[in-house]
Amino acid sequence: MDQIRREQFVDTVSDFIRTVSIVLPADVYGKFMELMRHEKSPTAAALYHNMHKNMYHARQLCRPTCQDTGVIEFFVSVGTGFPYMDDIEGVLRDAVIKATEEVPLRPNAVDPFGEHNTGTNAGFGAPYIEYDLVPGSSDLEIRMYMSGGGSSLPGRSKVLMPLEGRDGIKRFVKETALEWGVNACPPLIFGIGIGTDASTSAMLSKRALLRPLGTHSEHPEAAKLEDELREELDETGMAPLGFGGSFSVLGVNIECAARHPATLGVGISTGCWATRRGHIVIHGDLSSENLSHTVFPERSHEKTHKNTDNI
Ligand code: SF4
Incomplete structure:
Protein backbone atom coordinates (compact mmCIF):
# COMPACT_ATOMS: atom_id res chain seq x y z
CA MET A 1 0.00 0.00 0.00
CA GLY A 149 -14.48 1.95 33.02
CA GLY A 150 -17.86 2.33 34.75
CA SER A 151 -19.82 0.75 31.93
CA SER A 152 -17.46 -2.26 31.90
CA LEU A 153 -17.70 -2.91 35.65
CA PRO A 154 -20.97 -4.92 35.62
CA GLY A 155 -19.54 -7.34 33.00
CA ARG A 156 -19.99 -10.93 34.18
CA SER A 157 -19.95 -14.45 32.86
CA LYS A 158 -21.13 -17.54 34.66
CA VAL A 159 -22.02 -21.14 33.88
CA LEU A 160 -25.40 -22.16 35.32
CA MET A 161 -26.89 -25.62 35.61
CA PRO A 162 -29.29 -26.10 32.68
CA LEU A 163 -32.23 -26.72 35.03
CA GLU A 164 -31.94 -23.11 36.23
CA GLY A 165 -33.30 -22.18 32.80
CA ARG A 166 -34.72 -18.77 31.97
CA ASP A 167 -35.44 -18.02 35.66
CA GLY A 168 -31.75 -18.59 36.42
CA ILE A 169 -30.74 -16.31 33.55
CA LYS A 170 -33.10 -13.58 34.76
CA ARG A 171 -31.92 -13.92 38.36
CA PHE A 172 -28.24 -13.61 37.34
CA VAL A 173 -28.91 -10.57 35.14
CA LYS A 174 -31.06 -8.79 37.73
CA GLU A 175 -28.66 -9.48 40.61
CA THR A 176 -25.80 -8.12 38.51
CA ALA A 177 -27.85 -5.07 37.53
CA LEU A 178 -28.80 -4.27 41.11
CA GLU A 179 -25.30 -4.80 42.48
CA TRP A 180 -23.28 -3.03 39.79
CA GLY A 181 -25.66 -1.21 37.44
CA VAL A 182 -25.43 2.17 39.16
CA ASN A 183 -21.65 2.26 38.59
CA ALA A 184 -22.35 2.17 34.86
CA CYS A 185 -24.40 5.39 34.57
CA PRO A 186 -27.86 4.04 33.70
CA PRO A 187 -30.10 3.83 31.70
CA LEU A 188 -28.13 0.84 30.48
CA ILE A 189 -27.91 -1.42 27.48
CA PHE A 190 -27.65 -5.07 28.47
CA GLY A 191 -25.92 -7.37 26.00
CA ILE A 192 -26.57 -10.94 27.09
CA GLY A 193 -24.92 -14.03 25.64
CA ILE A 194 -26.22 -17.55 26.14
CA GLY A 195 -24.00 -20.46 25.20
CA THR A 196 -21.95 -23.32 26.59
CA ASP A 197 -19.19 -21.83 28.71
CA ALA A 198 -17.94 -18.61 30.27
CA SER A 199 -15.92 -17.52 27.23
CA THR A 200 -18.47 -18.15 24.46
CA SER A 201 -21.29 -16.57 26.44
CA ALA A 202 -19.08 -13.52 27.17
CA MET A 203 -18.25 -13.14 23.47
CA LEU A 204 -21.91 -13.50 22.51
CA SER A 205 -22.85 -10.86 25.09
CA LYS A 206 -20.48 -8.40 23.41
CA ARG A 207 -21.99 -9.15 20.02
CA ALA A 208 -25.40 -8.53 21.55
CA LEU A 209 -24.23 -5.17 22.91
CA LEU A 210 -23.05 -4.17 19.44
CA ARG A 211 -26.40 -5.00 17.82
CA PRO A 212 -28.56 -1.90 17.22
CA LEU A 213 -31.34 -1.14 19.71
CA GLY A 214 -34.83 -1.84 18.45
CA THR A 215 -33.80 -5.12 16.82
CA HIS A 216 -34.67 -8.54 18.21
CA SER A 217 -32.80 -11.81 18.48
CA GLU A 218 -33.41 -14.17 15.57
CA HIS A 219 -34.24 -16.91 18.09
CA PRO A 220 -37.95 -16.52 19.04
CA GLU A 221 -37.46 -17.56 22.69
CA ALA A 222 -34.49 -15.22 23.11
CA ALA A 223 -36.54 -12.41 21.55
CA LYS A 224 -39.30 -13.04 24.12
CA LEU A 225 -36.74 -13.06 26.93
CA GLU A 226 -35.38 -9.70 25.72
CA ASP A 227 -38.83 -8.11 26.21
CA GLU A 228 -39.42 -9.79 29.57
CA LEU A 229 -36.03 -8.73 30.91
CA ARG A 230 -36.44 -5.17 29.67
CA GLU A 231 -39.71 -4.82 31.57
CA GLU A 232 -38.35 -6.45 34.73
CA LEU A 233 -35.14 -4.40 34.69
CA ASP A 234 -37.16 -1.20 34.23
CA GLU A 235 -39.02 -2.10 37.43
CA THR A 236 -35.75 -1.94 39.41
CA GLY A 237 -36.08 1.86 39.14
CA MET A 238 -32.34 2.54 39.15
CA ALA A 239 -32.17 4.99 36.27
CA PRO A 240 -31.24 7.62 35.37
CA LEU A 241 -27.84 7.65 37.06
CA GLY A 242 -29.17 5.75 40.07
CA PHE A 243 -31.67 8.46 41.13
CA GLY A 244 -34.74 6.43 40.21
CA GLY A 245 -37.27 6.96 37.46
CA SER A 246 -39.68 5.27 35.10
CA PHE A 247 -37.01 3.41 33.08
CA SER A 248 -33.69 1.73 33.80
CA VAL A 249 -32.67 0.32 30.44
CA LEU A 250 -32.21 1.58 26.91
CA GLY A 251 -32.46 -1.98 25.70
CA VAL A 252 -31.79 -5.68 26.27
CA ASN A 253 -30.19 -7.59 23.40
CA ILE A 254 -29.57 -11.34 23.52
CA GLU A 255 -27.35 -13.44 21.27
CA CYS A 256 -27.38 -17.20 21.78
CA ALA A 257 -25.90 -20.39 20.39
CA ALA A 258 -26.62 -24.10 20.84
CA ARG A 259 -25.02 -25.20 24.13
CA HIS A 260 -23.73 -28.33 25.81
CA PRO A 261 -26.60 -30.33 27.38
CA ALA A 262 -24.92 -30.12 30.82
CA THR A 263 -24.25 -26.35 30.91
CA LEU A 264 -25.98 -23.01 30.49
CA GLY A 265 -23.38 -20.28 30.04
CA VAL A 266 -24.59 -16.70 30.54
CA GLY A 267 -22.51 -13.62 29.75
CA ILE A 268 -23.37 -9.99 30.49
CA SER A 269 -21.88 -6.91 28.85
CA THR A 270 -23.27 -3.49 29.67
CA GLY A 271 -23.26 -0.11 27.96
CA CYS A 272 -24.12 3.18 29.68
CA TRP A 273 -26.44 6.02 28.60
CA ALA A 274 -23.44 7.32 26.62
S1 SF4 B 1 -21.24 7.93 31.01
FE1 SF4 B 1 -20.45 5.85 30.57
S2 SF4 B 1 -18.30 6.14 30.00
FE2 SF4 B 1 -18.99 8.01 31.04
S3 SF4 B 1 -18.42 7.75 33.21
FE3 SF4 B 1 -20.54 7.01 32.97
S4 SF4 B 1 -20.32 4.81 32.58
FE4 SF4 B 1 -18.33 5.73 32.22
Whole structure:
Protein backbone atom coordinates (compact mmCIF):
# COMPACT_ATOMS: atom_id res chain seq x y z
CA MET A 1 0.00 0.00 0.00
CA ASP A 2 1.51 3.35 -0.96
CA GLN A 3 1.94 6.17 1.55
CA ILE A 4 -0.89 8.33 0.20
CA ARG A 5 -3.44 5.52 0.37
CA ARG A 6 -2.26 4.52 3.82
CA GLU A 7 -2.73 8.08 5.09
CA GLN A 8 -6.22 8.17 3.56
CA PHE A 9 -7.04 4.85 5.28
CA VAL A 10 -5.74 6.12 8.67
CA ASP A 11 -7.65 9.41 8.29
CA THR A 12 -10.91 7.60 7.50
CA VAL A 13 -10.64 5.44 10.61
CA SER A 14 -9.48 8.24 12.93
CA ASP A 15 -12.32 10.45 11.67
CA PHE A 16 -14.72 7.60 12.42
CA ILE A 17 -13.29 7.29 15.96
CA ARG A 18 -13.73 11.04 16.39
CA THR A 19 -17.39 10.86 15.35
CA VAL A 20 -18.08 7.94 17.67
CA SER A 21 -16.45 9.71 20.63
CA ILE A 22 -18.46 12.90 20.13
CA VAL A 23 -21.91 11.84 18.84
CA LEU A 24 -24.04 8.93 20.07
CA PRO A 25 -25.11 6.43 17.41
CA ALA A 26 -28.59 7.08 15.98
CA ASP A 27 -30.23 4.09 17.70
CA VAL A 28 -28.91 4.98 21.18
CA TYR A 29 -29.80 8.66 20.75
CA GLY A 30 -33.30 7.76 19.50
CA LYS A 31 -33.96 5.49 22.46
CA PHE A 32 -32.57 8.04 24.90
CA MET A 33 -34.97 10.66 23.51
CA GLU A 34 -37.89 8.24 23.83
CA LEU A 35 -37.11 7.60 27.53
CA MET A 36 -36.67 11.32 28.14
CA ARG A 37 -40.06 12.10 26.55
CA HIS A 38 -41.90 9.46 28.62
CA GLU A 39 -40.17 10.02 31.96
CA LYS A 40 -42.65 10.83 34.75
CA SER A 41 -40.34 11.64 37.68
CA PRO A 42 -39.39 15.36 37.79
CA THR A 43 -35.89 14.55 39.17
CA ALA A 44 -35.27 11.99 36.45
CA ALA A 45 -36.63 14.37 33.81
CA ALA A 46 -34.17 17.06 35.01
CA LEU A 47 -31.28 14.57 34.77
CA TYR A 48 -32.28 13.56 31.24
CA HIS A 49 -32.42 17.22 30.33
CA ASN A 50 -28.85 17.74 31.60
CA MET A 51 -27.57 14.64 29.82
CA HIS A 52 -29.17 15.90 26.64
CA LYS A 53 -27.56 19.29 27.13
CA ASN A 54 -24.22 17.47 27.55
CA MET A 55 -24.74 15.71 24.20
CA TYR A 56 -25.61 19.00 22.51
CA HIS A 57 -22.51 20.77 23.82
CA ALA A 58 -20.28 17.81 22.95
CA ARG A 59 -21.44 18.08 19.35
CA GLN A 60 -21.24 21.85 19.17
CA LEU A 61 -17.78 22.01 20.75
CA CYS A 62 -16.46 18.81 19.13
CA ARG A 63 -15.54 17.27 22.45
CA PRO A 64 -16.15 13.74 23.66
CA THR A 65 -19.61 13.02 25.08
CA CYS A 66 -17.99 11.68 28.26
CA GLN A 67 -14.55 12.29 29.80
CA ASP A 68 -13.99 8.52 29.88
CA THR A 69 -13.44 7.74 26.22
CA GLY A 70 -12.76 4.13 27.11
CA VAL A 71 -10.44 1.56 25.63
CA ILE A 72 -11.06 1.14 21.92
CA GLU A 73 -12.16 -2.24 20.61
CA PHE A 74 -12.59 -3.15 16.94
CA PHE A 75 -14.71 -5.99 15.61
CA VAL A 76 -13.68 -6.32 12.02
CA SER A 77 -15.36 -8.27 9.21
CA VAL A 78 -12.91 -8.31 6.35
CA GLY A 79 -13.80 -9.44 2.86
CA THR A 80 -11.35 -11.93 1.40
CA GLY A 81 -11.09 -9.56 -1.59
CA PHE A 82 -10.26 -6.44 0.45
CA PRO A 83 -7.01 -5.24 -1.11
CA TYR A 84 -5.26 -3.97 2.03
CA MET A 85 -5.70 -6.88 4.40
CA ASP A 86 -2.06 -6.82 5.56
CA ASP A 87 -2.33 -3.16 6.55
CA ILE A 88 -5.47 -3.31 8.72
CA GLU A 89 -3.82 -3.86 12.10
CA GLY A 90 -1.21 -1.11 11.67
CA VAL A 91 -3.79 1.32 10.28
CA LEU A 92 -6.22 0.77 13.17
CA ARG A 93 -3.42 1.28 15.69
CA ASP A 94 -2.19 4.48 13.98
CA ALA A 95 -5.77 5.77 13.71
CA VAL A 96 -6.26 5.29 17.48
CA ILE A 97 -3.02 7.16 18.22
CA LYS A 98 -4.01 9.97 15.83
CA ALA A 99 -7.53 10.30 17.27
CA THR A 100 -6.14 10.26 20.83
CA GLU A 101 -3.98 13.25 19.99
CA GLU A 102 -6.42 15.19 17.82
CA VAL A 103 -9.89 14.77 19.37
CA PRO A 104 -8.38 14.46 22.05
CA LEU A 105 -9.29 11.19 23.77
CA ARG A 106 -8.36 10.37 27.33
CA PRO A 107 -5.37 8.02 27.36
CA ASN A 108 -6.69 4.86 28.99
CA ALA A 109 -4.29 2.08 27.93
CA VAL A 110 -2.50 0.93 31.07
CA ASP A 111 -0.06 -1.97 31.22
CA PRO A 112 -1.99 -5.06 32.43
CA PHE A 113 0.59 -5.67 35.21
CA GLY A 114 1.34 -2.14 36.29
CA GLU A 115 0.09 1.40 36.20
CA HIS A 116 2.17 2.63 33.27
CA ASN A 117 -0.12 4.50 30.88
CA THR A 118 1.16 4.55 27.29
CA GLY A 119 -0.50 7.93 26.73
CA THR A 120 -1.69 6.92 23.25
CA ASN A 121 -4.52 4.41 23.82
CA ALA A 122 -2.30 1.89 22.06
CA GLY A 123 -0.28 -0.61 24.02
CA PHE A 124 0.32 -4.29 24.59
CA GLY A 125 -2.69 -5.89 22.85
CA ALA A 126 -4.45 -2.53 22.46
CA PRO A 127 -6.44 -1.57 20.53
CA TYR A 128 -8.26 -4.88 20.78
CA ILE A 129 -9.01 -6.27 17.32
CA GLU A 130 -11.19 -9.27 16.51
CA TYR A 131 -11.42 -10.51 12.92
CA ASP A 132 -14.07 -12.35 10.90
CA LEU A 133 -13.43 -13.34 7.29
CA VAL A 134 -16.18 -12.68 4.74
CA PRO A 135 -15.76 -14.75 1.55
CA GLY A 136 -16.77 -13.06 -1.70
CA SER A 137 -16.57 -9.47 -0.38
CA SER A 138 -14.03 -6.74 -1.05
CA ASP A 139 -15.22 -4.51 1.83
CA LEU A 140 -13.88 -3.96 5.29
CA GLU A 141 -16.62 -3.62 7.87
CA ILE A 142 -15.63 -2.20 11.26
CA ARG A 143 -17.74 -2.16 14.39
CA MET A 144 -16.09 -0.08 17.07
CA TYR A 145 -16.80 0.12 20.78
CA MET A 146 -15.36 2.53 23.34
CA SER A 147 -15.26 0.48 26.52
CA GLY A 148 -15.50 2.86 29.46
CA GLY A 149 -14.48 1.95 33.02
CA GLY A 150 -17.86 2.33 34.75
CA SER A 151 -19.82 0.75 31.93
CA SER A 152 -17.46 -2.26 31.90
CA LEU A 153 -17.70 -2.91 35.65
CA PRO A 154 -20.97 -4.92 35.62
CA GLY A 155 -19.54 -7.34 33.00
CA ARG A 156 -19.99 -10.93 34.18
CA SER A 157 -19.95 -14.45 32.86
CA LYS A 158 -21.13 -17.54 34.66
CA VAL A 159 -22.02 -21.14 33.88
CA LEU A 160 -25.40 -22.16 35.32
CA MET A 161 -26.89 -25.62 35.61
CA PRO A 162 -29.29 -26.10 32.68
CA LEU A 163 -32.23 -26.72 35.03
CA GLU A 164 -31.94 -23.11 36.23
CA GLY A 165 -33.30 -22.18 32.80
CA ARG A 166 -34.72 -18.77 31.97
CA ASP A 167 -35.44 -18.02 35.66
CA GLY A 168 -31.75 -18.59 36.42
CA ILE A 169 -30.74 -16.31 33.55
CA LYS A 170 -33.10 -13.58 34.76
CA ARG A 171 -31.92 -13.92 38.36
CA PHE A 172 -28.24 -13.61 37.34
CA VAL A 173 -28.91 -10.57 35.14
CA LYS A 174 -31.06 -8.79 37.73
CA GLU A 175 -28.66 -9.48 40.61
CA THR A 176 -25.80 -8.12 38.51
CA ALA A 177 -27.85 -5.07 37.53
CA LEU A 178 -28.80 -4.27 41.11
CA GLU A 179 -25.30 -4.80 42.48
CA TRP A 180 -23.28 -3.03 39.79
CA GLY A 181 -25.66 -1.21 37.44
CA VAL A 182 -25.43 2.17 39.16
CA ASN A 183 -21.65 2.26 38.59
CA ALA A 184 -22.35 2.17 34.86
CA CYS A 185 -24.40 5.39 34.57
CA PRO A 186 -27.86 4.04 33.70
CA PRO A 187 -30.10 3.83 31.70
CA LEU A 188 -28.13 0.84 30.48
CA ILE A 189 -27.91 -1.42 27.48
CA PHE A 190 -27.65 -5.07 28.47
CA GLY A 191 -25.92 -7.37 26.00
CA ILE A 192 -26.57 -10.94 27.09
CA GLY A 193 -24.92 -14.03 25.64
CA ILE A 194 -26.22 -17.55 26.14
CA GLY A 195 -24.00 -20.46 25.20
CA THR A 196 -21.95 -23.32 26.59
CA ASP A 197 -19.19 -21.83 28.71
CA ALA A 198 -17.94 -18.61 30.27
CA SER A 199 -15.92 -17.52 27.23
CA THR A 200 -18.47 -18.15 24.46
CA SER A 201 -21.29 -16.57 26.44
CA ALA A 202 -19.08 -13.52 27.17
CA MET A 203 -18.25 -13.14 23.47
CA LEU A 204 -21.91 -13.50 22.51
CA SER A 205 -22.85 -10.86 25.09
CA LYS A 206 -20.48 -8.40 23.41
CA ARG A 207 -21.99 -9.15 20.02
CA ALA A 208 -25.40 -8.53 21.55
CA LEU A 209 -24.23 -5.17 22.91
CA LEU A 210 -23.05 -4.17 19.44
CA ARG A 211 -26.40 -5.00 17.82
CA PRO A 212 -28.56 -1.90 17.22
CA LEU A 213 -31.34 -1.14 19.71
CA GLY A 214 -34.83 -1.84 18.45
CA THR A 215 -33.80 -5.12 16.82
CA HIS A 216 -34.67 -8.54 18.21
CA SER A 217 -32.80 -11.81 18.48
CA GLU A 218 -33.41 -14.17 15.57
CA HIS A 219 -34.24 -16.91 18.09
CA PRO A 220 -37.95 -16.52 19.04
CA GLU A 221 -37.46 -17.56 22.69
CA ALA A 222 -34.49 -15.22 23.11
CA ALA A 223 -36.54 -12.41 21.55
CA LYS A 224 -39.30 -13.04 24.12
CA LEU A 225 -36.74 -13.06 26.93
CA GLU A 226 -35.38 -9.70 25.72
CA ASP A 227 -38.83 -8.11 26.21
CA GLU A 228 -39.42 -9.79 29.57
CA LEU A 229 -36.03 -8.73 30.91
CA ARG A 230 -36.44 -5.17 29.67
CA GLU A 231 -39.71 -4.82 31.57
CA GLU A 232 -38.35 -6.45 34.73
CA LEU A 233 -35.14 -4.40 34.69
CA ASP A 234 -37.16 -1.20 34.23
CA GLU A 235 -39.02 -2.10 37.43
CA THR A 236 -35.75 -1.94 39.41
CA GLY A 237 -36.08 1.86 39.14
CA MET A 238 -32.34 2.54 39.15
CA ALA A 239 -32.17 4.99 36.27
CA PRO A 240 -31.24 7.62 35.37
CA LEU A 241 -27.84 7.65 37.06
CA GLY A 242 -29.17 5.75 40.07
CA PHE A 243 -31.67 8.46 41.13
CA GLY A 244 -34.74 6.43 40.21
CA GLY A 245 -37.27 6.96 37.46
CA SER A 246 -39.68 5.27 35.10
CA PHE A 247 -37.01 3.41 33.08
CA SER A 248 -33.69 1.73 33.80
CA VAL A 249 -32.67 0.32 30.44
CA LEU A 250 -32.21 1.58 26.91
CA GLY A 251 -32.46 -1.98 25.70
CA VAL A 252 -31.79 -5.68 26.27
CA ASN A 253 -30.19 -7.59 23.40
CA ILE A 254 -29.57 -11.34 23.52
CA GLU A 255 -27.35 -13.44 21.27
CA CYS A 256 -27.38 -17.20 21.78
CA ALA A 257 -25.90 -20.39 20.39
CA ALA A 258 -26.62 -24.10 20.84
CA ARG A 259 -25.02 -25.20 24.13
CA HIS A 260 -23.73 -28.33 25.81
CA PRO A 261 -26.60 -30.33 27.38
CA ALA A 262 -24.92 -30.12 30.82
CA THR A 263 -24.25 -26.35 30.91
CA LEU A 264 -25.98 -23.01 30.49
CA GLY A 265 -23.38 -20.28 30.04
CA VAL A 266 -24.59 -16.70 30.54
CA GLY A 267 -22.51 -13.62 29.75
CA ILE A 268 -23.37 -9.99 30.49
CA SER A 269 -21.88 -6.91 28.85
CA THR A 270 -23.27 -3.49 29.67
CA GLY A 271 -23.26 -0.11 27.96
CA CYS A 272 -24.12 3.18 29.68
CA TRP A 273 -26.44 6.02 28.60
CA ALA A 274 -23.44 7.32 26.62
CA THR A 275 -22.82 4.06 24.77
CA ARG A 276 -20.37 4.99 22.06
CA ARG A 277 -20.22 2.47 19.32
CA GLY A 278 -20.07 2.80 15.57
CA HIS A 279 -20.30 0.85 12.36
CA ILE A 280 -18.49 1.78 9.16
CA VAL A 281 -17.91 0.08 5.83
CA ILE A 282 -14.69 0.85 3.96
CA HIS A 283 -14.73 -0.25 0.34
CA GLY A 284 -11.79 -1.55 -1.66
CA ASP A 285 -11.25 1.94 -3.18
CA LEU A 286 -11.16 3.35 0.42
CA SER A 287 -14.45 5.22 0.06
CA SER A 288 -16.55 4.70 3.19
CA GLU A 289 -20.07 4.75 4.61
CA ASN A 290 -20.95 5.31 8.26
CA LEU A 291 -23.92 3.04 9.02
CA SER A 292 -24.43 3.98 12.67
CA HIS A 293 -24.54 7.77 12.71
CA THR A 294 -26.82 10.29 11.03
CA VAL A 295 -25.34 13.37 12.72
CA PHE A 296 -21.67 14.28 12.58
CA PRO A 297 -19.52 16.72 14.57
CA GLU A 298 -18.19 19.89 13.02
CA ARG A 299 -14.89 19.42 11.24
CA SER A 300 -13.38 22.80 12.13
CA HIS A 301 -10.09 22.34 14.00
CA GLU A 302 -10.50 25.66 15.85
CA LYS A 303 -13.84 24.54 17.27
CA THR A 304 -12.18 21.58 18.94
CA HIS A 305 -10.31 23.95 21.25
CA LYS A 306 -12.89 26.70 21.58
CA ASN A 307 -13.46 28.24 24.99
CA THR A 308 -16.70 26.90 26.48
CA ASP A 309 -17.22 29.46 29.22
CA ASN A 310 -20.04 31.38 27.54
CA ILE A 311 -22.01 28.43 26.21
S1 SF4 B 1 -20.32 4.81 32.58
FE1 SF4 B 1 -20.45 5.85 30.57
S2 SF4 B 1 -21.24 7.93 31.01
FE2 SF4 B 1 -20.54 7.01 32.97
S3 SF4 B 1 -18.42 7.75 33.21
FE3 SF4 B 1 -18.33 5.73 32.22
S4 SF4 B 1 -18.30 6.14 30.00
FE4 SF4 B 1 -18.99 8.01 31.04
